[in-house]
Amino acid sequence: MVNDVLxxxxxxxxxxxxxDGRPDVDRFIAHCRWLLAQGAGLAPFGTNSEANSMxxxxxxxxxxxxxxxxxxxxxxxxxxxxxxxxxxxxxSRHAVQRGCAGxxxxxPFFYKGISDDGLYAFYAEVIARIADPRLRLYLYHIPALSGxxxxxxxxxxxxxxxxxxxxxxxxxxxxxxxxxxMLERFPELAIFPASESFISRTRPLGARGCISATxxxxxGPISRLVTQWDGPEGQVLQAGVDRVRQIAQARPMIAxxxxxxxxxxxxxxxxxxxxxxxxxxxxxxxxxxxELAEAGFKL
Amino acid sequence: MVNDVLxxxxxxxxxxxxxDGRPDVDRFIAHCRWLLAQGAGLAPFGTNSEANSMxxxxxxxxxxxxxxxxxxxxxxxxxxxxxxxxxxxxxSRHAVQRGCAGxxxxxPFFYKGISDDGLYAFYAEVIARIADPRLRLYLYHIPALSGxxxxxxxxxxxxxxxxxxxxxxxxxxxxxxxxxxMLERFPELAIFPASESFISRTRPLGARGCISATxxxxxGPISRLVTQWDGPEGQVLQAGVDRVRQIAQARPMIAxxxxxxxxxxxxxxxxxxxxxxxxxxxxxxxxxxxELAEAGFKL
Numbered sequence: 001m002v003n004d005v006l007x008x009x010x011x012x013x014x015x016x017x018x019x020d021g022r023p024d025v026d027r028f029i030a031h032c033r034w035l036l037a038q039g040a041g042l043a044p045f046g047t048n049s050e051a052n053s054m055x056x057x058x059x060x061x062x063x064x065x066x067x068x069x070x071x072x073x074x075x076x077x078x079x080x081x082x083x084x085x086x087x088x089x090x091x092s093r094h095a096v097q098r099g100c101a102g103x104x105x106x107x108p109f110f111y112k113g114i115s116d117d118g119l120y121a122f123y124a125e126v127i128a129r130i131a132d133p134r135l136r137l138y139l140y141h142i143p144a145l146s147g148x149x150x151x152x153x154x155x156x157x158x159x160x161x162x163x164x165x166x167x168x169x170x171x172x173x174x175x176x177x178x179x180x181x182m183l184e185r186f187p188e189l190a191i192f193p194a195s196e197s198f199i200s201r202t203r204p205l206g207a208r209g210c211i212s213a214t215x216x217x218x219x220g221p222i223s224r225l226v227t228q229w230d231g232p233e234g235q236v237l238q239a240g241v242d243r244v245r246q247i248a249q250a251r252p253m254i255a256x257x258x259x260x261x262x263x264x265x266x267x268x269x270x271x272x273x274x275x276x277x278x279x280x281x282x283x284x285x286x287x288x289x290x291e292l293a294e295a296g297f298k299l
Numbered sequence: 300m301v302n303d304v305l306x307x308x309x310x311x312x313x314x315x316x317x318x319d320g321r322p323d324v325d326r327f328i329a330h331c332r333w334l335l336a337q338g339a340g341l342a343p344f345g346t347n348s349e350a351n352s353m354x355x356x357x358x359x360x361x362x363x364x365x366x367x368x369x370x371x372x373x374x375x376x377x378x379x380x381x382x383x384x385x386x387x388x389x390x391s392r393h394a395v396q397r398g399c400a401g402x403x404x405x406x407p408f409f410y411k412g413i414s415d416d417g418l419y420a421f422y423a424e425v426i427a428r429i430a431d432p433r434l435r436l437y438l439y440h441i442p443a444l445s446g447x448x449x450x451x452x453x454x455x456x457x458x459x460x461x462x463x464x465x466x467x468x469x470x471x472x473x474x475x476x477x478x479x480x481m482l483e484r485f486p487e488l489a490i491f492p493a494s495e496s497f498i499s500r501t502r503p504l505g506a507r508g509c510i511s512a513t514x515x516x517x518x519g520p521i522s523r524l525v526t527q528w529d530g531p532e533g534q535v536l537q538a539g540v541d542r543v544r545q546i547a548q549a550r551p552m553i554a555x556x557x558x559x560x561x562x563x564x565x566x567x568x569x570x571x572x573x574x575x576x577x578x579x580x581x582x583x584x585x586x587x588x589x590e591l592a593e594a595g596f597k598l
């Protein structure tokens with residue numbers, strides 16, 4: 001029933017903006033094309049995409065532009081979460097109707113201390129509102145930002161009640177115990193750690209790859225690691241991607257990724273972020289480039 | 300410049316839902332009429348309104364319905380916050396164009412660890428997008444749910460750069476020191492504690508009243524306390540509203556308010572909440588009613 005789930009390294013695609021603040025559609029499409037050519041999949045409208053800094057209409061228009069440009073929706077897992085069930089359903093329905101392989105859905109993230117019953121009810125309501133058997137829903141566990149962890153009890157109920165619809169999860173907790181426990185307890189679930197640093201450890205246990213910020217700048221090596229994680233070659237690959245990851249995540253991640261793209265592509269426009277985020281200070285940017293160069297990184 | 304700011308007790312109006320999940324427009328209007336008749340003002344689409352569980356379109360349609368029904372926008376302070384600047388601006392522009400006295404705006408609440416520069420830039424961008432001199436913006440400080448506190452440094456910069464536009468703040472921190480410090484440091488700011496329990500202590504220091512969940516069920520006494528906080532009569536009033544508040548806030552607040560309205564008005568539909576919230580269990584509801592009856596409370 002879940003044979004159609006995704007595998008590979010997915011980029012939560014960073015979103016370029018024009019000087020007037022609107023999304024830069026052409027640059028966005030070009031970046032996505034490059035990611036695909038490097039072997040990565042696309043998870044646009046994630047945390048690292050500044051998705052929640054965009055309106056629902058902006059997100060849907062960007063997805064349309066991507067697919068209308070000929071990029072394959074079968075390699076897309078757009079983020080469609082929202083605090084309200086109507087908006088999460090609207091975004092998801094649109095993605096399903098455009099043929100996307102799946103949707104990656106945050107829990108509602110305004111109220112805190114949410115009960116398992118309430119969280120289950122939210123996902124169940126959104127699924128009912130989408131009302132499309134083609135839906136493939138990936139849960140998005142990112143407690144540090146959402147403030148609403150997705151418990152194993154909720155996952156179990158959703159898998160039981162929506163088999164073949166709820167098919168996966170992205171785990172951004174960074175918690176190895178949570179990953180390992182889910183891999184053991186839910187073998188039918190397509191599990192994606194949010195960092196490539198877990199690939200060698202989790203692929204043998206059944207993880208599908210990763211959905212990781214740094215795929216935006218390091219898509220080739222991370223994609224290769226997902227299939228070649230075993231043996232000495234895998235060890236070398238793992239060490240290499242780990243080094244780049246460590247350097248990037250020592251900074252505010254989104255600003256760092258955009259800085260690397262701006263510098264590497266000679267496109268200063270990539271540096272723009274939407275408020276409330278801010279870009280890297282010039283000294284921080286210089287240090288980032290110096291460390292990456294020392295590690296032998298090249299875009 | 301800020302003579303037109305609001306004073307009084309405002310209800311973050313709870314939102315009734317129909318059995319199919321849509322907002323119950325007629326019941327909403329009736330509740331708002333009753334609140335106004337009791338002397339309270341309206342702060343629809345706040346935390347206790349489940350605003351973030353509604354889409355932007357649902358929120359704007361409800362505000363239209365309220366004003367089209369003849370209720371006075373001069374007594375309305377709708378919540379127009381959103382994670383994205385475009386959506387916060389859209390909701391705010393709509394409220395300003397409909398003549399609302401002001402808008403109450405959450406910070407963007409997905410990203411955490413936001414810098415003062417980033418938070419200032421967000422509000423500045425939203426104000427620029429609204430582009431209407433009639434705007435009166437009240438900041439909404441609710442760190443426990445937003446995860447993004449509004450620092451005094453940000454308030455100072457906004458007051459300096461947008462005088463007469465940024466005019467007030469709702470403080471839901473429950474932190475007496477924060478309230479007192481703001482009352483001293485920003486005399487030009489219209490400060491609304493989020494609980495009636497602060498009225499006697501903060502009115503003599505210049506606070507404008509309160510924007511409090513329990514105004515939904517206790518609007519008359521709380522509204523009277525805002526003007527009659529002084530002397531023995533004030534003490535009696537304060538003790539009375541404190542007792543009701545204590546009983547309500549010992550439960551999940553939104554579910555408790557709706558339970559009180561459902562029981563008191565004989566309208567079971569009031570019990571409906573949107574996921575991810577859940578209603579009170581029957582035993583919890585019984586205990587709530589028993590405690591309120593013992594305290595002499597009547598809707």
